[in-house]
Amino acid sequence: MNFTVSTAPHIHSEQTTQRLMLKVIVALAPCVAAAIYFFGWRALVIDVIAVVSCVFFEFLAQKIAKRPITTNDLSAVVTGIILAMNMPATATWWMVVIGSAVAILLVKQLFGGIGCNFLNPALAARAVLLTSWPSRMTNFTLPTGFAGDAVSSATPLAGYEAKTIQLLLGNVPGSIGEVCKIAILIGGAYLLIAKVIKWYVPVSFIGTFMIFSWIFGQNPITAVLSGGILFGAVFMATDYVTNPMTAVGKLIFGFGCGLIVAILRNFTPMAEGVTYAILIMNVVTPLIDKYIKPKVYGEVKAHA
Amino acid sequence: MRRTFRGGVHPLHKIHEGKPLAMDKRIEVFMPDHVVIPMGMHLGAPSTPCVNKGDRVLTGQIIGTPNGFLGVPVHASISGTVSAVEPRQQLKAHPEMCVCIDSDGQDEWVELTPVGAVESVEPAAIMKAVREAGICGMGGAAFPAGIKLAIPEGKKAEVVIINGSECEPYLTCDHRVMIEEPERVVNGLRLLMRAVGVTKGYIAIEDNKPQCVESMRLAANEYHSISVVALKTKYPQGGEKQLIEVITGKQIPQKKLPIDVGALVFNIQTAAAVADAVLLGKPLIERITTVTGAVGEPKNYRLRIGTEFGDAIDAAGGYSETFKKLIAGGPMTGFCCPNDHISVQKASGGILLFDEEMAKQDEEGPCIRCAKCVSACPIGLLPYRLKFDVEQRNWARAKVDGAMDCIACGVCAYTCPANRHITSSIKVAKEMITAEERRQKK
Numbered sequence: 001m002n003f004t005v006s007t008a009p010h011i012h013s014e015q016t017t018q019r020l021m022l023k024v025i026v027a028l029a030p031c032v033a034a035a036i037y038f039f040g041w042r043a044l045v046i047d048v049i050a051v052v053s054c055v056f057f058e059f060l061a062q063k064i065a066k067r068p069i070t071t072n073d074l075s076a077v078v079t080g081i082i083l084a085m086n087m088p089a090t091a092t093w094w095m096v097v098i099g100s101a102v103a104i105l106l107v108k109q110l111f112g113g114i115g116c117n118f119l120n121p122a123l124a125a126r127a128v129l130l131t132s133w134p135s136r137m138t139n140f141t142l143p144t145g146f147a148g149d150a151v152s153s154a155t156p157l158a159g160y161e162a163k164t165i166q167l168l169l170g171n172v173p174g175s176i177g178e179v180c181k182i183a184i185l186i187g188g189a190y191l192l193i194a195k196v197i198k199w200y201v202p203v204s205f206i207g208t209f210m211i212f213s214w215i216f217g218q219n220p221i222t223a224v225l226s227g228g229i230l231f232g233a234v235f236m237a238t239d240y241v242t243n244p245m246t247a248v249g250k251l252i253f254g255f256g257c258g259l260i261v262a263i264l265r266n267f268t269p270m271a272e273g274v275t276y277a278i279l280i281m282n283v284v285t286p287l288i289d290k291y292i293k294p295k296v297y298g299e300v301k302a303h304a
Numbered sequence: 305m306r307r308t309f310r311g312g313v314h315p316l317h318k319i320h321e322g323k324p325l326a327m328d329k330r331i332e333v334f335m336p337d338h339v340v341i342p343m344g345m346h347l348g349a350p351s352t353p354c355v356n357k358g359d360r361v362l363t364g365q366i367i368g369t370p371n372g373f374l375g376v377p378v379h380a381s382i383s384g385t386v387s388a389v390e391p392r393q394q395l396k397a398h399p400e401m402c403v404c405i406d407s408d409g410q411d412e413w414v415e416l417t418p419v420g421a422v423e424s425v426e427p428a429a430i431m432k433a434v435r436e437a438g439i440c441g442m443g444g445a446a447f448p449a450g451i452k453l454a455i456p457e458g459k460k461a462e463v464v465i466i467n468g469s470e471c472e473p474y475l476t477c478d479h480r481v482m483i484e485e486p487e488r489v490v491n492g493l494r495l496l497m498r499a500v501g502v503t504k505g506y507i508a509i510e511d512n513k514p515q516c517v518e519s520m521r522l523a524a525n526e527y528h529s530i531s532v533v534a535l536k537t538k539y540p541q542g543g544e545k546q547l548i549e550v551i552t553g554k555q556i557p558q559k560k561l562p563i564d565v566g567a568l569v570f571n572i573q574t575a576a577a578v579a580d581a582v583l584l585g586k587p588l589i590e591r592i593t594t595v596t597g598a599v600g601e602p603k604n605y606r607l608r609i610g611t612e613f614g615d616a617i618d619a620a621g622g623y624s625e626t627f628k629k630l631i632a633g634g635p636m637t638g639f640c641c642p643n644d645h646i647s648v649q650k651a652s653g654g655i656l657l658f659d660e661e662m663a664k665q666d667e668e669g670p671c672i673r674c675a676k677c678v679s680a681c682p683i684g685l686l687p688y689r690l691k692f693d694v695e696q697r698n699w700a701r702a703k704v705d706g707a708m709d710c711i712a713c714g715v716c717a718y719t720c721p722a723n724r725h726i727t728s729s730i731k732v733a734k735e736m737i738t739a740e741e742r743r744q745k746k
Contacts, residue, residue, distance in 0.1 A: 004629045004663055005640040007728035009714030010656075011473065012665065013313070015721040017672055073669070115670045115722075198679070245675045245686065294684040296706055297310070297545060298555040 017114075021074035023196045027187035028081050028235065034170055034180035038143035039089040043176045047084040049093055053100035054080035061109035075114050079103050082122040082235055085177020086228070086275075087129075090139045099125040119282045120239045127275050138271075140173035167225035178231035188234035197238045200250035201257075205233040208258025216266040229261060232274035242282040249285075249292040256281045309546040311682040313715050314538040322474035322635070323512075326594050326602035331480050334619050336407065339381050339610030341367065342394050343401045345649040346440035347447050348374025353403050359386045364414040364587050367403045376448045377438045380405055381589040381608035383412040394646055395632055395639050402647070405610070416585040422494050430499040430582055437581035438588045438650075443467060443542070443571030444633065446651040449578065452568055453499050461500040462566030465551055466493050466575050468509040468516060469535060469542030472634025475654040477592040478572040480604045482509070482516035485576060486523035492575030493530060495582050500568065505530045506551050512537040539636065540713040544569050546682055558709060593652050597631075598624040598659035607648045613655050614644030628663040631656040636714040669722035677716035677726060683709050687716035687726045694729040699740060702733035710734065 035043040058076040062069045083099050103121035111117045130137045166172055170180025178184070191197045209229060210220035224230065233254075237243060243253050257277045264273025344350030351368030355361055361380040368378030384407040391399035419425055419433045435450035455461055466489060470478040482489060493505045507524065509517050511534040524530040535541050535550055544562060547569060549555050554565040562569055570578075573591055580586040589609050593616070596602035600621015607616060613630065617623060631638040632646060633654050648655075677687035685706045693702035707730055716726040 001623065001627065003640070003642055003644075005642055006629070006663075006665065007725060007731075008635075008637050008639070008712070009718050009727060010629065010631055010635040010638065010640075010658065010663070011718065012723060013719050013721075015676070015719065016666060016723070017669055017721045020672075020674065020721050070669075075672075113670065115672045240672050240674045242673075245673060245678045245688065247679070250675075293686065294310075294678065294681075296558070296685060296709055297549075297683040298557045298560070298709075299684075300558045 017073045017075070020196055021078050023194050024078050024191070024235075025074065025081065027190045027194075027196070028078070028085070028177075030183035030186045031085055031177045031180065031231070031235075032081060034183040035085065035176035038170055038179060039141075039176050040144065042089045043084075045093070046087050046089070046091055046096055046176065047081065049096045050084035050087075050100055051077055051080035053097045054083065054104050057101055057104035058109065061105055062113070065109070067113065070114065073114065076104060079108070079121045082177075083125055085231065085235075086122060086126045086175050088137060088140050088174075089143075089176050090141055091136070095129055095133065095136065099129050102128045115241055117241055118286070119279055120236055120242045123236055123275055123278055123282075127279060130275065140175070142173050143171055143179065164221060164225065167222065175228060175231075178228040181225055181230050184230045184234055188230075191234070191238070198247070198250065200247055201238050201243055201254040202233045204251045204254025205237050205257045206230070208255045209262050210258075212259055212262035213266075216262060218266070223265070227265075227272050228274045232278055233257070236274075237278050237281070242285060244285050244288045244292065246289070246292050246294055248294075249288045252288055252292065253281050253285065256284060308536050308538065309541075309549050309682055310684060311680050311715065312538040312540060312546070313680055313719060314536070322596075323476055323479075325474065326476045326596045326604055327479060329476075329480070329602060329604050331484055331592055331604050331606055334605045334607055334611070334616060335411065336382065336608055336611040336615050337409075338384075338387065338404065338406045338612075339608055340392055340612060340645070340647045341378060341381060341403045341405070341610035342392070342647055342649060343368045343378055343403070344396070345378070345446060345609070345651065346374065346376040347445060348372060348376065350401060351375060351378045353389045353401060355380075355386050355389065355403060357386055357389055360384070360408075361386060361405060362412050362414045364416065364589060374448050374451060376440050376450075377436065377587075378403070379438055379587040379589050381610050382407045383410050384408040392645070393642075394649075395641065418585045419582045422491055422498070422583070425495070425498070425582060427499045427501065430495050430578075433581045433585070434499070434578055437577065437586065439574060439577050439581060440588075440650050441571055442573040442577065442591060442651050442653070444637065444651050444653065446649070449570065449574055452563075452570075453496070455500060455563060459563050460566060461502050461563060461568050463504045463506060463552060463568070464493060464496050464500065464502050465547060465567060465569045466505070466507045466572060467542055467544070467547055467569050468507055468513075468520070468572045469547065470513070470572075471510060471537075471539045471542040472636055472638075472654070474596050474656055475594050475634045476596070477594045477604055477653055479513055479516055481572050481576060481592055482513070483519045486519045488576035488579045489520065489572055490523045490527070490530065491583060492570075492577070492579035493524075494527065495578050496568070496570060496575060497529065502568075503529050507532045508535055508547055508551060509533070510535050510537045510541050539715060540682060540711070543682065543711055543713055545711065588650060591648070591650065591652070593648055593655060595620040595655045597657040598627055598662065599657045600624070609648060609650060611648045612644065613641065613646045613648070616648065616655055617644060617657065623657065624659050626659040626661070627657060628660045629658040631658065636718065637712060666723045668724055671724060672722055674721060676719040676721065680715040680719045682713060682715065683711060685709060687730065688724075690730050690733060691724055691726045694733050699733060699736045702730075703737050707733040707737060
């Protein structure tokens with residue numbers, strides 16, 4: 001008889017990387033659905049192009065580097081969807097492809113693939129697109145669904161007057177995935193219930209931002225419902241790879257994100273700021289992880 | 305309010321498919337026709353065999369004399385003829401000295417003399433009986449019970465805790481003892497408290513075993529000094545450090561022992577063995593062990609020490625056709641056996657068989673920094689970091705990162721979605737650090 005030998009533990013939770021990514025995709029589904037509802041076939045096309053090109057670039061990079069092909073862990077699909085959700089409805093197909101290439105090739109695979117990137121791939125890609133084609137990336141249109149032509153308009157942050165209820169539903173101009181706050185909240189609630197993420201980052205991010213918006217003389221409710229802050233706090237700041245590993249670290253990370261967005265929005269010409277805030281905190285993450293450690297059981301101070 | 309410890313995992317989903325297999329199976333006796341009794345069943349130097357090939361031995365007769373400070377005597381678990389005194393491969397790295405006995409089928413015992421009654425026996429007599437009965441911890445670590453009771457000068461025991469958590473999935477031996485033989489446990493606890501002059505005793509049980517809680521409460525009803533406490537079901541609730549923190553609210557300082565916070569912890573069956581040693585004069589030659597998993601019929605057996613796993617498995621209906629893995633102990637911390645000629649030892653709580661389906665494991669993947677290991681670690685370590693330290697063979701950093709504090713409970717590897725072998729890596733780090741420290745001392 002054949003006795004297999006392995007090390008303890010001999011059982012494992014049902015959780016796998018692929019299942020976790022699948023849960024994130026499920027959580028993103030309401031946003032994708034809302035994007036298609038509000039921005040019609042353009043949103044659908046952007047989504048498909050982003051997902052397909054992200055997966056393709058991941059496959060390509062791993063093939064070239066002769067690494068194991070891990071496209072079925074679904075992380076590239078998640079990156080693709082998040083990137084798509086960050087695009088304006090007017091984005092051209094090549095912008096999406098370039099964004100995907102930056103996200104997967106430059107930010108993720110060049111640093112060693114999943115788990116090794118120090119920036120959120122989708123966000124870094126958005127930042128590159130934003131600096132390369134600033135007007136194209138902010139050419140937001142009013143949602144018209146499948147009917148009618150797109151009409152260019154500014155985002156609510158740049159003077160567009162919108163009622164709270166409209167902001168909540170998403171009937172406002174903006175990146176296709178971040179307009180419908182209800183969809184984002186549903187997705188976020190699912191991520192929490194399914195234990196994919198913990199509350200630390202989103203709550204400290206949004207809480208800090210609201211407090212500082214109020215201090216800086218804004219209506220905190222309108223401020224939090226405008227732009228990409230909710231989408232950023234729920235889906236991008238919570239990216240496993242690029243935020244700290246400890247509870248306290250995550251709270252600091254969220255605090256930093258919220259504070260930076262509030263400062264950028266109120267004291268710089270930038271209307272948005274979520275992208276740069278999260279990217280800055282991504283870079284700070286290794287530092288946070290270096291200094292913030294949980295208390296060890298029965299810890300005895302070295303020089304007590 | 306129920307105090308609890310940091311981290312851990314709940315629910316451990318496989319608990320629900322594991323425990324019910326043998327949970328309601330009454331304890332049955334199995335008598336082997338031969339035994340292989342290792343001399344090193346306890347933590348500490350192995351005992352020296354004091355019988356020779358061809359000798360006739362009686363059940364309960366001393367066959368191994370203790371060595372050193374942590375020494376524990378070994379007794380014959382059946383009567384018959386010594387067939388061999390030789391090194392055999394058990395679960396340690398190298399073969400260890402074993403005394404093999406062929407049964408004469410008589411199970412003829414040495415004469416047993418009770419030491420005294422619970423109410424009147426002298427503390428010193430209890431300690432002597434525990435040492436002479438060869439009792440060591442029966443929960444897993446096999447620390448000699450006599451040494452635990454010999455409290456160092458300047459320290460004082462305040463509570464005795466009997467560990468009935470049995471938080472390992474699949475294992476149900478302590479569970480059955482609590483239901484079928486609660487008075488042995490209560491008597492054992494009373495004797496242990498008496499031995500160290502303590503007036504507060506606890507029997508701690510996870511709240512997924514309401515039958516055990518009820519049974520123990522009934523048995524301990526008349527003793528006000530004993531509390532039966534139901535603890536939150538959470539792995540590793542039965543870890544000594546976790547248990548002490550939950551019961552006393554105190555953490556054992558690093559590199560210190562439970563006695564430094566005034567606590568002594570004994571396993572359910574250790575307490576029962578203490579009762580037998582004092583009240584009946586019986587040495588430790590048998591224990592209840594769960595034979596479960598992919599086996600014909602899962603059982604809770606009263607097994608003689610030295611029974612070979614294969615014999616117990618045959619008695620329980622044999623291997624399933626798709627058998628893949630044999631585990632000594634529970635699935636979270638147990639050891640894989642290379643064959644079934646492994647002996648039941650004093651601390652063997654389980655003989656666990658896995659079929660192909662249960663033994664299936666995914667490939668190890670890259671860390672995605674999900675932080676699940678960090679929130680699950682009951683000690684507050686950063687398991688992902690330790691895993692990287694080991695991959696880089698950076699033992700100095702592994703030491704700084706707290707490798708030596710790891711209790712090897714297995715929750716980090718259990719929760720890791722990338723199926724990284726974190727726990728076993730930290731074990732390697734511990735071995736390397738210990739070896740390095742030993743080198744430096746020389």
